[in-house]
Amino acid sequence: MPRVAALAWKVERSASVEAFASRVDRWLGDARAAGADVVLLPEYAAVEVGATVAAGRGVAAELAETVARAEAIEAAMASAAARHGLWLVGGSLPVREAQHLVNRATLFTPDGRRAVQRKRAMTRFETERWGIRGADDLFAIDTPWGRFGIAICYDCEFPPFVRALVEAGAWLIVVPACTDTPTGATRVTVSARARAIENQVFVAVAPTVGAAPWCESLDRNHGRAGIYGPADRGFPSDGVIAEGPLDTPGLVVADLDPEAIARVRRDGAVRNHADWPRGDLRAIIVSPG
DSSP, rough: OOEEEEEEOOOOSSSSSSHHHHHHHHHEEEEETHHHHHHHHHHHHHHHHHHHTTTTTTOOOOOHHHHHHTHHHHHHHHHHHHHHHHHEEEEEEEEEETEEEEEEEEEETSSSEEEEEEEEEEEIIIIIIBBOOOOOOOEEEETTTTEEEOOGGGGGGHHHHHHHHHHTTEEEEEEEBBBOOOHOOOOOOOHHHHHHHHHEEEEEEEEEOOOOOTHHHHHHHHBEEEHHHHHHHTTTOOOEEEEEEETTOOEEEOOOHHHHHHHHHHSSSSSSHSSSSSOOOEEEEEEEO
16 A cells, blocks of 8 residues: 655746755655655646746746756656655656657656656647647556556546546556646646546645746646545545645645555445446556666
């Protein structure tokens, strides 16, 4: 049974990859001290590095400076996961692949392996301001505790995406998030809770939070860290396993038992997981490599 920690990350100035990595390291130390096995960081947290370096030159420069450091940022994440002995979903960041930009989330294992999920559905900001392109494949990732799925922010608002991951065996869906309005934060939180109920699965959300007027790309950040489950037998009546305050940085931590998911799917008051109409979308099963 893994102990999972989801982090609400306050966007601050980081003048270098090393400065950003130091902040990550402190949070991972706190998570490890709390007994965490798995840690989830937010979508686009590392953009604070590119924005600090770009120094007011606008969203295009913030994007370019972040992309230029993507490999180094991911290397720092890998080192931190190894140092703390954690399975780390390092949020997501913009990365150039095959001549176009994608929004990529990477799971880093303590022994140096990786697994990747690219975002499928782009927000208007991503397409209109950044030119990020959506991906096609969904991956259910093997871990020591069973399969996880990653639904990056907007992706969790699309039931078929998460359903494909669940049908491939994922019992935990992690959602790195970054939303700039209270309405956006509501969409992600409500969608995460809905996906947990309709699939009888755990869903963990980690958002960026706080005002950063110096960063045009992430100038406003709203959300709350949370871990959700089915609102059914053996779970809280509202489905909330753990939840942090709105717009407040910090970790939420919970022990998540895959057997509890198996039990509620078998013996729940309803059987959402079994009664879901089978769709056409399929996820690919992968192991970190």
